[in-house]
Amino acid sequence: MSFDIAVRKSLGDCSINVAFQSEAPLVAIIGQSGVGKTTLLNCIAGLLKPDTGRIAVEGTTLFDSKQQIDLPPNQRNCGYVFQDSRLFPHKTVKENLLYGMGRSDGSIALSLGNAVSLLDIGSLLERKPGSLSGGETRRVAIGRALLSNPKFLLLDEPLASLDNARADRIIETIERLRDELAIPMLYVSHDTNEVARLTDTVVTLD
Numbered sequence: 001m002s003f004d005i006a007v008r009k010s011l012g013d014c015s016i017n018v019a020f021q022s023e024a025p026l027v028a029i030i031g032q033s034g035v036g037k038t039t040l041l042n043c044i045a046g047l048l049k050p051d052t053g054r055i056a057v058e059g060t061t062l063f064d065s066k067q068q069i070d071l072p073p074n075q076r077n078c079g080y081v082f083q084d085s086r087l088f089p090h091k092t093v094k095e096n097l098l099y100g101m102g103r104s105d106g107s108i109a110l111s112l113g114n115a116v117s118l119l120d121i122g123s124l125l126e127r128k129p130g131s132l133s134g135g136e137t138r139r140v141a142i143g144r145a146l147l148s149n150p151k152f153l154l155l156d157e158p159l160a161s162l163d164n165a166r167a168d169r170i171i172e173t174i175e176r177l178r179d180e181l182a183i184p185m186l187y188v189s190h191d192t193n194e195v196a197r198l199t200d201t202v203v204t205l206d
């Protein structure tokens with residue numbers, strides 16, 4: 001089972017109650033703004049603690065309220081591409097990519113060269129994040145997450161605020177990750193047409 005998730009979490013006025021199991025390589029999480037999509041990803045990454053529930057990925061239990069299992073984020077082997085990318089502004093693209101390299105105990109173990117060619121970011125390596133376009137920034141953020149050698153990826157609205165051409169390139173990149181690396185991914189979006197290109201497996205938060 002790629003994902004076996006049951007999470008209840010209240011945060012401010014927001015309350016999420018979601019459960020799904022999936023073998024699919026890519027699961028889309030959709031729902032309107034403010035419904036709790038990022039909150040769910042933060043629970044899976046271990047940045048927030050669910051009130052109750054169970055989170056297992058690829059057969060490894062990351063959280064289980066009944067069994068009192070709650071692995072810290074750095075033991076979850078999770079690559080997280082944040083909605084706002086969160087690259088280190090003072091480091092070059094190459095330094096950002098190298099930052100998390102090999103921190104996790106995953107199964108993809110990409111080299112820097114492989115990641116750079118997969119994401120087509122070779123010409124950006126000596127640049128600082130402040131000089132990158134939105135699409136370039138997103139590709140570097142995906143690269144940094146992949147190079148940590150994760151067991152799974154969380155992608156939070158990776159097309160947000162990109163024009164059509166740049167969004168298309170990111171979608172193509174994610175299709176390559178899905179098909180070439182076969183790394184399980186949770187892909188958050190509010191756009192049903194966008195996710196239809198990537199997967200039939202859709203979980204709707206409401």
Ligand SMILES: Nc1ncnc2c1ncn2[C@@H]1O[C@H](COP(=O)(O)OP(=O)(O)OP(=O)(O)O)[C@@H](O)[C@H]1O
Nearest residue numbers: 011012013014032033034035036037038039040190
């Ligand atoms: N630390 C917090 N304290 C209180 N409320 C919070 C906190 N973090 C998030 N919320 C609220 O929880 C709700 C869900 O937020 P979340 O970011 O998970 O939504 P989302 O579905 O990802 O939204 P978007 O599509 O706009 O990114 C929102 O109403 C938000 O204001």
